[in-house]
Amino acid sequence: MAMTEHSSVVSPLLTDLYQISMAYAYWKSGKHQEESTFDLFFRKNPFGGEFTLFAGLEDCLKFVQNYKFQTSDIDYLRKALPDYIEKEFYDFLSTLDMNDIRIYAMPEGSVAFPRLPLLRIEGPLLKAQLLETTLLTLVNFASLVATNAARFRTAVEPQKILHEFGLRRAQGPDGGLSASKYCYLGGFDGTSNVLAGKLYGIPIRGTHAHAFVSSYQNLDELKVRELSDRITGESRPFAQLCLKYLDELGSILKIFPDQTSKGELAAFIAYAISFPSGFLALVDTYDVLKSGVPNFLAVALALHECNYEALGLRLDSGDLAYLSLRVRANFVEVAQKFNLSYIEHLNIVASNDINEDTLHSLEKQGHAIDTFGIGTHLVTCQKQPALGCVYKLVELNGKPCIKVSQDIEKVTIPGRKNVYRFYDSNGEALCDLMTTTDESEPIPGTRKLCRHPFYETKRAYVTPTTVQTMYKLYWANGQIQHALPTWQEVRIYAQQQIKTVRKDHRRNLNPTPYKVSVTDHLYLFLHRLWMNSVPIGELA
Amino acid sequence: MAMTEHSSVVSPLLTDLYQISMAYAYWKSGKHQEESTFDLFFRKNPFGGEFTLFAGLEDCLKFVQNYKFQTSDIDYLRKALPDYIEKEFYDFLSTLDMNDIRIYAMPEGSVAFPRLPLLRIEGPLLKAQLLETTLLTLVNFASLVATNAARFRTAVEPQKILHEFGLRRAQGPDGGLSASKYCYLGGFDGTSNVLAGKLYGIPIRGTHAHAFVSSYQNLDELKVRELSDRITGESRPFAQLCLKYLDELGSILKIFPDQTSKGELAAFIAYAISFPSGFLALVDTYDVLKSGVPNFLAVALALHECNYEALGLRLDSGDLAYLSLRVRANFVEVAQKFNLSYIEHLNIVASNDINEDTLHSLEKQGHAIDTFGIGTHLVTCQKQPALGCVYKLVELNGKPCIKVSQDIEKVTIPGRKNVYRFYDSNGEALCDLMTTTDESEPIPGTRKLCRHPFYETKRAYVTPTTVQTMYKLYWANGQIQHALPTWQEVRIYAQQQIKTVRKDHRRNLNPTPYKVSVTDHLYLFLHRLWMNSVPIGELA
Incomplete structure (x- = not known):
């Protein structure tokens, strides 16, 4: 309507x-x-x-x-x-x-x-x-x-951030809009639904999808490769910086820099050039630990050299508890090696078909997730x-x-x-x-x-x-x-x-x-x- | 919206x-x-x-x-x-x-x-x-x-009528409207949703609720008691006719005419006077077999005497298979006694929290329901x-x-x-x-x-x-x-x-x-x- x-x-x-x-x-x-x-x-x-x-x-x-x-x-x-x-x-x-x-x-x-x-x-x-x-x-x-929404809110520690990502699976356009509105009432912190942001003043959140990563196959496709330093305004060879850091990360993270997906790296570079203060990358298109995280950290370090700070990354598949802990461990190592303490605390967002029981189970087994993006189960109230x-x-x-x-x-x-x-x-x-x-x-x-x-x-x-x-x-x-x-x-x-x-x-x-x-x-x-x-x- | x-x-x-x-x-x-x-x-x-x-x-x-x-x-x-x-x-x-x-x-x-x-x-x-x-x-x-909707349609015999009654439990106004629209596509025959009727040309269906029955406590409250004969236009003492037929039904249905709810009877009379060609009564506010059905049949027979034909009744609680068979048996007896064969085939509508499994189970055990009114499980797709x-x-x-x-x-x-x-x-x-x-x-x-x-x-x-x-x-x-x-x-x-x-x-x-x-x-x-x-x- x-x-x-x-x-x-x-x-x-x-x-x-x-x-x-x-x-x-x-x-x-x-x-x-x-x-x-x-x-x-x-x-x-x-x-x-x-x-x-x-x-x-x-x-x-x-x-x-x-x-x-x-x-x-x-x-x-x-x-x-x-x-x-x-x-x-x-x-x-x-x-x-x-x-x-x-x-x-x-x-x-x-x-x-x-x-x-x-x-x-x-x-x-x-x-x-x-x-x-x-x-x-x-x-x-x-x-x-x-x-x-209130029950999901209760299922996690108070400092955790909850975002509603359910529009595409909601029961019709208005089902989606109502869900965004009333999930915020129930204690969610933001929504992916832009119209709900406009109509109800709810904070809107989101970064990019797998399609964005798939749209790049290699680094040659990058048409823009420079980024201006946030403070000096000087143009920096950003893509080149990313490759340099990726190389350095090989021994720190014990991965093969030449085996990370270069399409994924190109996508991350393009995204970071577009959103240098809002860089949050989806890291599971290929392999989270062997490709996504090293590529992400390479870009994050290059951003730092241009006087920007990355925000974090998003996991959308796999064992979220295990992966988030491994990712946090990577963050800790890199933070120490480069003496950049904020890297340790970068935001880990998780968003794979999460329901109330998943949240309880994650809290029980331990994880390093800061933010949950929750869709289908939340907005359609799958349980009832x-x-x-x-x-x-x-x-x-x-x-x-x-x-x-x-x-x-x-x-x-x-x-x-x-x-x-x-x-x-x-x-x-x-x-x-x-x-x-x-x-x-x-x-x-x-x-x-x-x-x-x-x-x-x-x-x-x-x-x-x-x-x-x-x-x-x-x-x-x-x-x-x-x-x-x-x-x-x-x-x-x-x-x-x-x-x-x-x-x-x-x-x-x-x-x-x-x-x-x-x-x-x-x-x-x-x-x-x-x-x-x-x-x-x-x-x- | x-x-x-x-x-x-x-x-x-x-x-x-x-x-x-x-x-x-x-x-x-x-x-x-x-x-x-x-x-x-x-x-x-x-x-x-x-x-x-x-x-x-x-x-x-x-x-x-x-x-x-x-x-x-x-x-x-x-x-x-x-x-x-x-x-x-x-x-x-x-x-x-x-x-x-x-x-x-x-x-x-x-x-x-x-x-x-x-x-x-x-x-x-x-x-x-x-x-x-x-x-x-x-x-x-x-x-x-x-x-x-198509699955519900498949679950019943082709000649059965299916109506969607789910608006009040739908996921928001538009969820309700979409459900009415797409249930019709899936094979439903009508909806209770008036706006869906207006917007999409879907046949709209429905009669009255328990509140209408509860709004009458006895026959004295009836302000209008007459009905004009459909053919002659002559004014008939409709309430009195209903009481006469109720009395006759006592021995046929083996019930006590003085024990049917007179509030319910008053409500049925008022409804029949308002909708003489569209009389379909909800019969389970008090007791289906001891009160609702005798009251309904008394009004149906009085309508017949005024040259109208009742449409049927609706069951909204209890064992739908058992009750529908008992009701049909009552219809058969009255049809024979009064030599009115159409009474035997009056429409029995059932509408109590029906889901796909209920339909399969009803078809298996045998029933006499002609029309199903289906709400929550259909429109919210409770199963998934x-x-x-x-x-x-x-x-x-x-x-x-x-x-x-x-x-x-x-x-x-x-x-x-x-x-x-x-x-x-x-x-x-x-x-x-x-x-x-x-x-x-x-x-x-x-x-x-x-x-x-x-x-x-x-x-x-x-x-x-x-x-x-x-x-x-x-x-x-x-x-x-x-x-x-x-x-x-x-x-x-x-x-x-x-x-x-x-x-x-x-x-x-x-x-x-x-x-x-x-x-x-x-x-x-x-x-x-x-x-x-x-x-x-x-x-x-």
Whole structure:
């Protein structure tokens, strides 16, 4: 779709047909103005984890703000729907806006847990119903991929750099763009996706591909062979310098200088002449240790002689742990021989089909990688490519609605609810508490009974040091109610939120479930309704 | 992104940064005009299968046609790239178009196999390189989800109807839209996605959700209770008729009419009054057999008395095989009692988290489902959420390029190549043959030696009854060279293509690999280059 500009205008037709069918049936039955509340929530954290990053709110708000059927939309619906649909319904749709809808939500980037409404949508039944599919579409993938990124972030040491390189394997152009945006939210440091850089201010990263190396077969092909000294401006015979250093490296690295690929060396020289302050070379087109690394170091040393410093190299195949350690050892030797300590610390980037498990395994066995470039597994969320957010009616005309199910996890918690997060004195989250909206706010320092929503005996008193009110009213009276934070601010908030989650909830293997509880009042309210909704069975 | 209109303008910034870095390095090194050929292909069919549907071509062509850096793009690049980049490069970029690029491709909807170039891109090195990421993004997901849809299609009997219901779980708005579009190509009959209906002319389908049923608690809430007879126009007491039939159904279905949910019945009545010719009810909000089906049939019989015919019902939970058979048995009884044979054949729609394996299992155990509504697993391709298409330089300045690898599957086949598909007298595909572009076309009825590209002894003579030339020149001289087929025509071609693939290649379990072969000439060419590219090892 049109991606030339940062336009988040999502059509109201980006929805399931049944929403429009139901809208007509509500309208035709005189029910469309009934006051409703819907909760948007998920039932299970993704990836076998115990936390989720909530994302997609800004897109939801912009969708609601711009909600408007275009003339061509109405024309299409007239053709697509049965011809007995009353004409007045189309007039009604064509002037429809979301100005009497209210949206309460957690701030974007909040940590969220199962059954907590991420969004609470209030207003006329027809309108709240019409929002369902699109809000789900905007929240589901955003939250999923942000959570995935946060898990990758957790899998490596904090000082490691993570770049998202997934555009080419993403689920469509917008899948790629959303992935870049929400991976940054989840803790990635940059992306290869240039458009994401332009639209969201995300740092963009990348150097060259194998094709660049393959495009040179030998040194004769180099048309430009000189480089100007960074300080003196003097023109230096750069290609010749590289060959001189390659020769010197033979005995240091114990390789045969005449056996490194001269096509590869030519490519590195051309690249360094183009990016003398940004030289980062892909070294695995031929043989990493016998060709790529010696060629790279030769160019790095020649750059040094011209008063530039190379940045590092990238590994895109092979055993990344082993190779990175061997490469670092080469760096150390060269740093010592030439008395250039920064060479020892050149950036080693790795980028070969890395997933979350690879990261854990690398951290365990030891490696010398500084930066990870991660694509397919990250952006398509290979471990679980969909989050199962649902959108459920919880109140209509002031009366609570409950959806019962034989599967206890699928019972919805009825009525309009607030959520509070309790923190201990270290700023770590203790548990979340859901209340009905007519209950008073929990008070910091005061003991509060927190009950499991379904299991009678599971309950505990909790005394929070601080209490976070999770919802804000984001949309009312046809306006976004808060100046939305910048994308950088959202990212900082998300990273702070993740730190409030205890490590045992965040760990990869068998994490401890975080407690989402209800007040005694909400517990009793829920269970009374539940009992009344399930008829007593009759054994024939 | 802007989805209000059918606009396929994908920004040239929707690419990896390294493409732009390489472009600069090619430009700076005077290599940008070198004549190159790239192949876009995959190495492995997805989902453990042995065929792939090629899709995304139209999007690729429109991307190339509209390729243009906007002023704001150039401004962004100036800020994002190092400040020593020569200013003339930005002038060069700002006037760049793809008019001297040539794209050969298989028609969209062709069946494709590993190693066959789906697209062959020819032209100046810098330009062909700049297209890499975006072409991959446009082909990878389109082909993946079309193939997934084709596999679901193969899993059920041909007369079954398949609808795509995946928008809410898709990977972003555009992920959802692409999925709807390419599932239709793969053999689905309709989508719930209204925007996909508008943009691509795909039939849209859907009725109502659980929320609609939950929005009624009892019959008193019905504000409209009458329905006009379709033929006479006479107003009939519709709600009362429904109750009368519900009462009659008690003994026929062996249920207690007073124990069906009256909220559900009210919702069905309201829906039927709104859609009297389109009544399809979701029957599992309470109890399918004790409440949903009796309520549905009561309304269906009342509709009949008003000269309308109900369409059917939808199951969204439980054991779909068992329930559908029980429902069909109910239909049969009611059809007989009321002498209304069409009731027996009412449409049973099923839609509960269905994946490819569920379909195979349902077909095996027997069921009475007519229509499947399929979402998450289909659109996110849960079994394998990414296709691994790559883009490799195969020729530069008239010289073949080969990418060698220790993994034989990763060796690329060098040079500019054509592909021919051989068919037998039944119209079934026998094998594909790759040739260099300077070889003559294979002649139908003439014996041809077909060799495995890598294994010396694997070879066979094949005499095709017909030969399909797989590539057409789609883009040259700045113009799309063929009037593109409509989306309906592409779908018909894709379905024909799938039928040419033998069933043993298409089956779910251990399918037979399809043979992709090369001519003797190409075999020798490839192996000579390969030998020359791999230096003789040296054991220290």
